[in-house]
Amino acid sequence: MPDTDPIIRLSRVNKWFGHFHVLKDIDLDVARGERIVIAGPSGSGKSTLIRCVNRLEEHQEGTIVVDGVTLTDDVKAIEKIRREVGMVFQQFNLFPHLTVLENLLLAPHWVLGLPRAEAEERAVQQLKRVHIAEQASKYPGQLSGGQQQRVAIARAMCMRPRIMLFDEPTSALDPEMVKEVLDVMIELAEGGMTMLVVTHEMEFAKAVADRVVFMDQGQIVEQAPPGEFFANARHERSRAFLSKILG
Amino acid sequence: MRTDPPIPFEPLPSRAPPRAATGAVAWVRANLFDSPANAAMTLLFGGLLALALPPAVGWLFANAVWHADYAACRALERSGACWGFVAEKWRLILFGRYPYAEQWRPLAATAIVVAALVVTAFPACWRRWLAGLWGAALAGFFLLMSGGVFGLARIDTSMWGGLPLTVLLTVIGMGASIPVGILLALARRSDLPLLRALATLYIELVRGVPLITVLFTASFVFPLLLPQGVRFDVLTRITLGIVLFQAAYMAEVVRGGLQALPKGQYEAAAALGLSWWRTQQKVILPQALTLVIPSFVNSLLSTFMDTSLVTVVSMYDLTGSLRLALGDAQWRNFFLEGYLFVALIYFACCFAMSRYSHWLEHRLGRWTRR
Numbered sequence: 001m002p003d004t005d006p007i008i009r010l011s012r013v014n015k016w017f018g019h020f021h022v023l024k025d026i027d028l029d030v031a032r033g034e035r036i037v038i039a040g041p042s043g044s045g046k047s048t049l050i051r052c053v054n055r056l057e058e059h060q061e062g063t064i065v066v067d068g069v070t071l072t073d074d075v076k077a078i079e080k081i082r083r084e085v086g087m088v089f090q091q092f093n094l095f096p097h098l099t100v101l102e103n104l105l106l107a108p109h110w111v112l113g114l115p116r117a118e119a120e121e122r123a124v125q126q127l128k129r130v131h132i133a134e135q136a137s138k139y140p141g142q143l144s145g146g147q148q149q150r151v152a153i154a155r156a157m158c159m160r161p162r163i164m165l166f167d168e169p170t171s172a173l174d175p176e177m178v179k180e181v182l183d184v185m186i187e188l189a190e191g192g193m194t195m196l197v198v199t200h201e202m203e204f205a206k207a208v209a210d211r212v213v214f215m216d217q218g219q220i221v222e223q224a225p226p227g228e229f230f231a232n233a234r235h236e237r238s239r240a241f242l243s244k245i246l247g
Numbered sequence: 248m249r250t251d252p253p254i255p256f257e258p259l260p261s262r263a264p265p266r267a268a269t270g271a272v273a274w275v276r277a278n279l280f281d282s283p284a285n286a287a288m289t290l291l292f293g294g295l296l297a298l299a300l301p302p303a304v305g306w307l308f309a310n311a312v313w314h315a316d317y318a319a320c321r322a323l324e325r326s327g328a329c330w331g332f333v334a335e336k337w338r339l340i341l342f343g344r345y346p347y348a349e350q351w352r353p354l355a356a357t358a359i360v361v362a363a364l365v366v367t368a369f370p371a372c373w374r375r376w377l378a379g380l381w382g383a384a385l386a387g388f389f390l391l392m393s394g395g396v397f398g399l400a401r402i403d404t405s406m407w408g409g410l411p412l413t414v415l416l417t418v419i420g421m422g423a424s425i426p427v428g429i430l431l432a433l434a435r436r437s438d439l440p441l442l443r444a445l446a447t448l449y450i451e452l453v454r455g456v457p458l459i460t461v462l463f464t465a466s467f468v469f470p471l472l473l474p475q476g477v478r479f480d481v482l483t484r485i486t487l488g489i490v491l492f493q494a495a496y497m498a499e500v501v502r503g504g505l506q507a508l509p510k511g512q513y514e515a516a517a518a519l520g521l522s523w524w525r526t527q528q529k530v531i532l533p534q535a536l537t538l539v540i541p542s543f544v545n546s547l548l549s550t551f552m553d554t555s556l557v558t559v560v561s562m563y564d565l566t567g568s569l570r571l572a573l574g575d576a577q578w579r580n581f582f583l584e585g586y587l588f589v590a591l592i593y594f595a596c597c598f599a600m601s602r603y604s605h606w607l608e609h610r611l612g613r614w615t616r617r
Contacts, residue, residue, distance in 0.1 A: 093515035107519035
């Protein structure tokens with residue numbers, strides 16, 4: 001029964017930045033279609049954790065298996081994983097010298113080898129999905145932050161990933177634009193995408209997460225379904241965090 | 248909970264900006280006399296201009312002799328320019344020692360390369376066929392210049408000189424040093440320590456010596472190191488020397504552009520599964536190179552000027568062939584006119600390149616503006 005296997009499995013993962021021990025004995029299984037929100041104070045290792053999943057960061061101990069592929073130094077394996085794992089960044093990281101459409105075409109054409117017409121069809125479809133098709137010929141610098149982040153989501157989705165990673169996708173946005181991005185993410189979640197989301201948007205966690213993973217100082221402190229986590233966190237550290245951000 | 252009806256929001260209409268005082272008088276006041284210091288500067292430089300301009304115009308134009316009349320030039324006693332020297336010697340200055348009867352060949356060859364440059368100037372033409380065009384243009388240049396085929400007399404490269412030589416050294420020096428420089432810059436930022444060390448060593452070594460040393464080495468020392476029987480002509484060696492020298496500077500220019508890009512660009516490309524080369528080709532270099540256009544043009548201009556150093560190894564570029572022209576005892580007193588003529592050619596070329604770079608910066612940098 002391969003479908004019950006976790007799509008991501010982290011076992012005893014440890015990572016250091018120089019002497020700083022940033023991830024400590026992380027164990028985490030993610031099921032297909034599962035939506036996980038990773039919460040915690042800044043510097044707790046949340047971003048580093050999801051960046052290990054597509055090897056933007058290298059872990060030094062433990063194993064990470066993504067969709068049956070174990071992450072090692074093997075460049076081919078890394079490139080295979082990256083084709084299947086999409087990522088959305090806090091700072092959007094769109095390519096400023098390319099138009100919105102060109103941003104979306106780049107990887108399907110040069111990584112998947114799709115002919116231009118087919119890549120374009122995909123791109124237009126994804127732009128519609130994030131409600132921004134009319135901006136296709138603009139440069140990223142001409143768009144608002146919310147629009148840029150939606151383009152970034154569409155860009156990742158053009159690769160038809162099986163997993164999406166979100167690294168604080170709304171933290172760099174003006175308050176008025178947060179909702180338009182979260183709405184797109186909720187639509188993705190409703191479509192059955194496996195999602196790992198680092199965010200401080202607790203309403204989003206309540207609405208779509210299957211599980212909240214709370215981290216502090218490089219450790220997973222506790223994980224629970226959002227209803228349970230918000231109503232009844234078991235750890236003192238989680239309760240202190242919640243009382244600060246929920247007021 | 249408020250129950251009273253909300254106050255509707257009515258945006259104020261936009262108004263035109265306040266009318267600034269316009270017209271020539273306002274401009275002069277705002278730009279030339281807006282402070283005592285500025286007013287003093289304006290008067291000082293206005294005065295200097297008034298002193299210098301009339302005699303300069305007189306010498307350059309009004310009193311000048313325009314035809315190749317030596318006696319008339321002598322009779323001027325320096326009260327006017329003797330453009331007769333240029334009228335008499337312009338072909339020697341432009342084409343150097345190239346045989347007089349064959350000088351249509353360097354003219355045509357230069358025209359071919361300049362035409363290729365003009366085509367290259369348009370970003371719309373930056374396609375694969377451009378490489379083919381340059382292959383053809385350079386082949387045409389060398390065929391015309393060297394001859395030996397199609398009934399053209401064979402002319403040795405040692406006879407090449409003047410403007411065609413300057414153009415050739417600049418075009419190849421710049422054209423080849425850009426790709427080599429890009430590779431060096433990427434190597435210097437590589438994750439592979441050995442590659443990084445080699446690139447750094449090369450760049451620092453080359454930047455640590457003057458071009459003149461490189462030219463001497465290429466001209467005199469290099470042949471001694473080659474095995475018996477293997478010979479490159481001096482033009483090839485000099486060109487290679489200029490390319491390898493210029494590449495080190497190009498590498499640093501490119502590195503500056505690479506460093507200006509945020510790490511997020513690399514990460515976004517990596518997260519999409521783009522390979523290292525594709526990332527450089529499609530994401531990093533297009534941005535980095537656009538950012539460094541001003542420095543590129545700076546290097547281009549200095550390469551253009553530096554080609555005049557090849558006279559130290561007995562190659563007669565534009566300045567070298569001018570010196571050949573001044574070798575004529577009769578005219579040697581009119582060196583100032585000769586240098587002004589050559590300076591005018593250099594200036595026209597440099598000014599054109601400078602304007603072009605501004606245009607290109609604007610054209611390619613559209614994405615940097617909001």
